[in-house]
Amino acid sequence: MSENKFEDYPLSEEIRRALSVLKYERPTEVQREVIPKALENQDLVVKSQTGSGKTAAFAIPICEMMEWDEKKPQALILTPTRELAVQVREDITNIGRFKRIKAMAVYGKEPFSKQKEELKQKTHVVVGTPGRTIDHIERGTLELDKIKYLIIDEADEMLNMGFIDEVEAIIKELPENRVTMVFSATLPKDVENLCHQYMKDPIHIEITATGVTTNTIEHAVIKVKDEDKISLLKDVTVVENPDSCIIFCRTKENVEKVYTELEKANYSCERLHGGLEQEDRFAVMDGFKLGNFRYLVSTDVAARGIDIDNVTLIINYDVPMEKESYVHRTGRTGRAGNKGKAITFATPFEGKFLKAIERYIGFELPAMDAPTPDEVTRGKAAFEEKLSGRRVVRNNKTARINKDITKLHFSGGKKKKLRAVDFVGTISNIPGVSADDIGIITIQDNLSYVDILNGKGSLVLQAMEHTTVKGKKLKVSKALK
Secondary structure, eight states: OOOOSGGGSOOOHHHHHHHHHTTOOSOOHHHHHHHHHHHTTOOEEEEOOTTSSHHHHHHHHHHHHOOTTOOSOOEEEEOSSHHHHHHHHHHHHHHTGGGTOOEEEEOTTSOHHHHHHHHHSOOSEEEEOHHHHHHHHHTTOSOOTTOOEEEEOSHHHHHHTTOHHHHHHHHHHSOSSOEEEEEESSOOHHHHHHHHHHOSSOEEEEOOTTOSSOTTEEEEEEEOOGGGHHHHHHHHHHHHOOSSEEEEOSSHHHHHHHHHHHHHTTOOEEEEOTTSOHHHHHHHHHHHHHTSOSEEEEOGGGSSSOOOTTOOEEEESSOOSSHHHHHHHHTTSSGGGOOEEEEEEEOGGGHHHHHHHHHHHTSOOOBOOOOOHHHHHHHHHHHHHHHHSOOOOSOOHHHHHHTTOEEEEESOOGGGTOOHHHHHHHHTTSTTOOGGGEEEEEEOSSOEEEEEOTTOHHHHHHHHTTOEETTEEOOEEEOOO
């Protein structure tokens, strides 16, 4: 199978249209290998590095194969972290936007009751972390009898984080006749065992084309004493002057220290680590994606599965202690064929970690000299000019696909006996509007949300101010969220 365009796959018009708006032009290698086999309902074990486009490799076929009319979840995707669950949910929603695929994420640290309510709605795809997914299964709020697809994403990380027992417990609750796909950057023995035990003749796909790290990334190491790291960081950022940059630290204490120093020096920056409230973590990730700030100081919490276009520079302020971490961190740059750069600061004590990384990636990391005072002086003006300007994000997928979408809020729901078909019937009768202009509909007890596509939101809003739904006059407004 060597399709080079998404048009070569048997995909519906709605999915193709979303891919085109999202600017998915040519399938990456993992997508070329996975999509045709997934569309044929094959069990798959896929070993593919981070940044290779694997979320879309399973999201495209999953969206294609969802039956829109089915109310209960048909696909369950397990991810190791909350951030990744939200990211995957967003990707599924974007790709399935015109097919009106409803995806939701379930994870800890968010009220159970809110998720329980959402699961009562028609939901095609559930993306969840193992702990919260089990909670929902045990309390009977996540129904599994219609699940046809199970995806285990970042399986090696599930193992590292000790989730393997929970994953097994979930698998045992699922229907036998399902398709299972496992995605992992590495394939440790336990992951292999899991696959053999719970999968039917899985096809193994290994994407090795670019070695462990992609060849679009330029790597370098600067030797430095611990007490000189902050001033080196400032010099490197001035000389490199990146459009956007993630600075990785080993501990949350170091993140706080570096963040405080950069903040004092007027850098446009934010921080991310496990000690922050979940809400704040999401707000920071969203802000970085939207280009609200240029520098993100983070622990490894941002190293996996977080898809941010145009991160031009990664700085390992601390050498990662796990060799795999180096690949995941540096994989945040040089994505989707863009060029990127990864600079690692190494103190004399970190030599053995560096050696382990070099053995793992199969090449020596080139040494680089610290910037000279002269280079820093020469770079200062351009650096300060960029620091004061806002970062331009060329490729925020979600913003692009939502550009012509308006979410409307109606003051009535289940208690007024309203159903999705009532909204579709009423809205598609408005002159100039058809059923194709109606997106995802969410009906709660006392209110409903309807997505209006194709830039027709204001037309529908105007018309609905004087129109009843099933004989009932409802207040209508633009939704705030």
